[in-house]
Amino acid sequence: MTPKDCIVERTMRMFVSHGIRAVRMDDVAQQLGVSKRSLYELFGDKEGLLYQAMVRYFDDSRRRWAELSAGAGNVLEQLFMVLGDVMDRSEETGRLMDSLKRLYPAVHDKLMREGSVRNREELRAMLRQGIADGLFIGSIDIDLAISVLYYTASALVSRRDLLLPEGISERKAFVQIVSTFFRGISTAEGLRLVDAYRARYE
Template identity: 35%
Template sequence: MQRIKSISEYRKSLHDIVIEESMKAFAKHGIRAVKMDDVAQRLSISKRTIYEMFGNKEQLLVEVLKTYKAAKEEELNEKAANCQNVIELLFYAYYQKINTFKKTNPLFYSDLVKYPSVIELLEKDREKAHQSYHDFLKRGIAEGIFRKDVNIDLITRLLDSVTSAMMDDELYRKYAIEDVFRSIAFVSIRGICTHKGLELFDKTAI
């Protein structure tokens, strides 16, 4: 019984290690450039072992994305619970996104749309992001940082559209990623701030 438990723990540990190493490889080289053989060699294990755990490269990629997004979501939720206001949260997310993009090969994002399972996952995440934007705006209004006459549903949809356009048009390839996210934050968010919100925004942006 103990031996079965040990094998199970080893498999779980190896599963996590494969995801972690694959995440690093995909981010550095892009998805299509990384083969299952490459991951196996990096970890000194057989390719068969990886296939037994994940089935194929696309499923491995899905697990990588799920793991990464869950970690970032937990990190952001913890920050949201402890920050003083939505402006502080906004700039935390702003710098988090910039750092992620800077560390990631643009090919990674271009390659994502080539996998049907990934597209399905991203669509589900888009629905969650929609709710997150909605909650963010409601909190900002309650804190007196965003205007009360803001149409929350409309602004949420606009933010969603801007984010989608950034990815679909690969704006991260054409412009500095700081400029892309700054334009989204400064134009879309600053424009709905109250006087109190503007003061906080400009103070934090310095």
């Protein structure tokens, strides 16, 4: 890892722990033992450092998803694992993105655009794999399915004030709603697996 990468990594952890507003360039310089001048030469300003730190945050998420789902039996189980982790970490991610939207809207919008492209590409590959494996029906419109799943998951993650029936946890609600989506595009074998994974990952 280069010195610049180390700065990005450690600063990302500071933003996660203390909040974006609270972390100043002075704090980064002091905590990391580098000069403010070096920080400005490397990143331009706090916005430049913040952008790179948040890119690292989402790259770390993708690495974690790959590790988490390495033992999945099929792409459907992989989707349950990844989406469950998204839900479990939604409070932290939502807090960071809400702060970005308020304080650094240009950074927020750039990350959202870039993230949407990557997420859609990954979902497209997974849905195609599910079709090839006989878990999803081949006649689905993949791009429409991606939009429904992406925006449903995004809404559930960002709307933590969602009114839920008494006694149902956010995770259980999330798994139930995602399961309903998968049931709608599944073959008979896919349906069997959806029901099994729903019971396991709630």
